[in-house]
Amino acid sequence: QKEVEQDxxxxxxxxxxxxxxxxxxxxxxxxxxxxYRQYSRKGPELLMYTYSSGNKxxxxxxxxxxxxxxxxxxxxxxSQPSDSATYLCAMSEGQGAQKLVFGQGTRLTINx
Amino acid sequence: xxxxxQHPSRVICKSGTSVKIECRSLDFQATTMFWYxxxxxxxxxxxxxxxxxxxxxxxxxxxxxxxLINHASLTLSTLTVTSAHPExxxxxxxxxxxxxxxxxxxxxxxxxxLLVL
Numbered sequence: 001q002k003e004v005e006q007d008x009x010x011x012x013x014x015x016x017x018x019x020x021x022x023x024x025x026x027x028x029x030x031x032x033x034x035x036y037r038q039y040s041r042k043g044p045e046l047l048m049y050t051y052s053s054g055n056k057x058x059x060x061x062x063x064x065x066x067x068x069x070x071x072x073x074x075x076x077x078x079s080q081p082s083d084s085a086t087y088l089c090a091m092s093e094g095q096g097a098q099k100l101v102f103g104q105g106t107r108l109t110i111n112x
Numbered sequence: 113x114x115x116x117x118q119h120p121s122r123v124i125c126k127s128g129t130s131v132k133i134e135c136r137s138l139d140f141q142a143t144t145m146f147w148y149x150x151x152x153x154x155x156x157x158x159x160x161x162x163x164x165x166x167x168x169x170x171x172x173x174x175x176x177x178x179x180l181i182n183h184a185s186l187t188l189s190t191l192t193v194t195s196a197h198p199e200x201x202x203x204x205x206x207x208x209x210x211x212x213x214x215x216x217x218x219x220x221x222x223x224x225x226l227l228v229l
Contacts, residue, residue, distance in 0.1 A: 043205050043220035102155040
């Protein structure tokens with residue numbers, strides 16, 4: 001079993017739709033949870049990060065962490081064609097811990 | 113934000129040759145840099161963690177003699193793929209961490225696409 005599981009998609013939705021992206025994990029020691037966006041043939045860029053459980057909102061993006069279920073989500077509201085990319089979740093065990101463990105990434109396409 | 117560059121962005125080489133990839137932090141000092149490999153439609157897999165002035169720490173299953181990492185300064189780390197073979201063809205991405213910060217303070221380079229013929 002992989003430490004982090006993420007549905008690779010592809011996921012295709014119409015412009016303006018609400019997108020839900022999810023990851024599950026098995027390592028209960030994970031404390032930090034990140035979402036990265038990666039455009040084709042580019043390096044990942046950090047979208048959002050959260051510590052422990054709860055919600056965090058930044059503009060059209062909302063990240064949720066449910067540690068009891070070992071489940072994290074990223075919601076994108078009012079999706080735009082420019083949001084089309086691969087979204088990767090990543091996790092780390094804690095402050096000072098260096099290793100990020102990534103999910104497989106979900107390829108998302110927003111259709112105009 | 114912090115900027116990380118990689119050079120070259122793409123390289124094609126013959127089987128058996130060695131290839132060097134550079135990773136630079138442009139506007140900050142990075143005591144720790146990381147090297148990842150990403151195969152098509154797959155996730156980033158950490159290969160090694162590189163600390164300035166010391167030997168790199170390799171992940172299980174990564175051959176240290178094949179993937180040589182040097183971190184000679186606070187702004188430069190290099191990955192050399194020695195005696196490259198077609199199965200080494202992949203997207204290599206480095207990241208650099210700002211100070212002793214939280215995990216989210218890793219900044220990624222744009223990646224280097226390696227094709228071994």
